Amino acid sequence: MNITKKDIDNLNAVLTVEISKDDYSDKVESILKNYRKNANIPGFRKGHVPMGMVKKQYGTAILVEEVNKLLQDNLHKYLTEEKLDVLGNPIPKNEKDVDWNEEDFTFEFDLGLAPQFDVDVKGKKAITHYKVVADDKMINNQVETIRKQYGKLIAKDTVEDGDEITGTFTLDEKDIDNPATFSTEDIKGKKQLKALKEAKIGDVVTLKTKGLFNDDHDNQKQLGVSHDDAHGLDIDVDFKVEEINTREMAELNQEFFDKLFGEGVVTSEEELKEKIKEDAEKQFAQQSDQKLLNDVVENLIENTKFDLPDEFLQRWIQVSGEKPMTEEEAKAEYERSEKGLRYQLIEGKIRNENEALQVSFDELKDHSKQMIKAQMAQFGNTNPSDEELDGIAARILSNEEEVKRMTEQLNTTKMLQYFKENAKLKEKEISYDDFIKEASK
Incomplete structure (x- = not known):
């Protein structure tokens, strides 16, 4: 077997692989003999099928398989030994032109070669590495959120700013029947918020969904509609008020600090x-x-x-x-x-x-x-x-x-x-x- 490389340019080359009969004949003959021993052909005892018949039936398929194995093994070996830095894999050029009735074969493959280049990591222009700080506003908001989260729920009869409302959204035409809990702070629409503030437990309020929540994604969670329907949803739904609660924020005391971070980790x-x-x-x-x-x-x-x-x-x-x-x-x-x-x-x-x-x-x-x-x-x-x-x-x-x-x-x-x-x-x-x-x- 002989493999040669011809450079087309710095990024492209052609590999030519020449395979002679001596490269594959012993292996093919060995496999054919094994086929002959095990072949079951009507009219012949097992192991006594004429070799000519075995070659006629199986010879080309075995030849193709063995030559392809030789190609793959030796291509890989050549690329490794020559330390060729290739992109992708070799692409056959003439595989459709191969005459399998011949004894010697020539195969050509296109190669894509990796480029040669230098990397300047430092570069000319400085890249910004941001140091992100938690400012007082963010920290104070987080403290308030945590105090609400760990605070007590107190039941009410009417809605005021900051309250949590629990109820059920319904609309038969859209198969909406979804329990929901949200805060007045989640409501964007002024008319919708006004209607909720005027409601009491047990009341049913009709709300327009367009602009109801600060984020349209809340339509998906609160109304139980699909993600696609949630965006720009513009329908009227009924909402039955079932609970109204306000959160009494947790006190900033040692019990609260220990509950958050473990005993004694935070003390003020x-x-x-x-x-x-x-x-x-x-x-x-x-x-x-x-x-x-x-x-x-x-x-x-x-x-x-x-x-x-x-x-x-x-x-x-x-x-x-x-x-x-x-x-x-x-x-x-x-x-x-x-x-x-x-x-x-x-x-x-x-x-x-x-x-x-x-x-x-x-x-x-x-x-x-x-x-x-x-x-x-x-x-x-x-x-x-x-x-x-x-x-x-x-x-x-x-x-x-x-x-x-x-x-x-x-x-x-x-x-x-x-x-x-x-x-x-x-x-x-x-x-x-x-x-x-x-x-x-």
């Missing part, structure tokens, strides 16, 4: 607010890090310039899936996936050039044990033994899907840390509301 309103701020900003940091990662990735894709074998990749997409695509479908799919492919190549180069970014088995094991400890702590087991952790971790690491998922998590964590240490960043302090506006741009 100031410490409560500091704890809320600390917990909130931990969550904000995760969101900020995700935006930073997205922004660095976008910046690298935009500023790392290299060409791709576009035509080859579109043809590969067209023929490589379970269901063949048209040229137009393949082109559209390529356009959708091109940015992802570009970053995959950029990230691969960064990882190959930085050994510390590789994920080791010990790191996977440590990561799985930390996850296990966190989960066990939720159920009250805060001090599991090393033997217990090792046993559970071993079971997790035997699951291929779990290993893949954890590897992706660690890869992302390592890349984020690498970008924090190497990219050109500028820190900006920002409120959560302003951060959300920035993130949605």
